[in-house]
Amino acid sequence: MNLIDLFFPKQCIICSRVGFDICNQCLTKIPKALPTCLLCNKLSNNGYIHKNCLDINKDIYWIHGWNLSKKYKSIFDSKKKSNLFSIYILLLEELFSRFSKLDTKFRIEPISNCSLDRYLSSMLLNDNHSETLSFVGERIQDKEELITRINRASFKKIFLITIF
Numbered sequence: 404m405n406l407i408d409l410f411f412p413k414q415c416i417i418c419s420r421v422g423f424d425i426c427n428q429c430l431t432k433i434p435k436a437l438p439t440c441l442l443c444n445k446l447s448n449n450g451y452i453h454k455n456c457l458d459i460n461k462d463i464y465w466i467h468g469w470n471l472s473k474k475y476k477s478i479f480d481s482k483k484k485s486n487l488f489s490i491y492i493l494l495l496e497e498l499f500s501r502f503s504k505l506d507t508k509f510r511i512e513p514i515s516n517c518s519l520d521r522y523l524s525s526m527l528l529n530d531n532h533s534e535t536l537s538f539v540g541e542r543i544q545d546k547e548e549l550i551t552r553i554n555r556a557s558f559k560k561i562f563l564i565t566i567f
């Protein structure tokens with residue numbers, strides 16, 4: 404335990420149990436996201452974007468962790484507003500542990516320019532020599548802008564890794 408934890412003990416953002424940003428019990432209450440295609444939102448193997456949905460010669464996968472109800476979304480948003488980002492790091496780690504194919508090195512870029520997305524990206528190991536590009540962040544906000552960036556990127560394989 405470090406000094407900060409002593410004066411400001413961590414509390415589960417949902418049930419207020421002390422010692423966690425979010426406790427395991429509450430984490431299991433948030434439904435996990437199914438792998439879907441970014442464009443049509445239909446189920447898709449490994450989150451692969453259907454070739455019919457986006458006609459470019461690249462393999463693009465959308466890996467995302469959870470679906471938030473309105474109630475949970477407002478709880479998370481209030482933490483984000485107060486720059487309490489540690490909860491998001493915890494979720495990102497959980498996400499990486501769930502998908503074995505994320506156990507690889509990426510060239511990392513934030514999925515948007517907001518401070519949380521830049522923070523999350525800075526916490527991951529960036530491999531400048533990797534042939535796989537990965538956009539990382541909290542959620543996908545502007546699909547069209549993202550597709551433009553995907554089109555522009557010289558990478559053949561791209562992962563979109565978002566918590567929600």
Ligand SMILES: [Zn+2]
Nearest residue numbers: 415418426429
């Ligand atoms: Zn809890």
Ligand SMILES: [Zn+2]
Nearest residue numbers: 440443453456
């Ligand atoms: Zn699709």
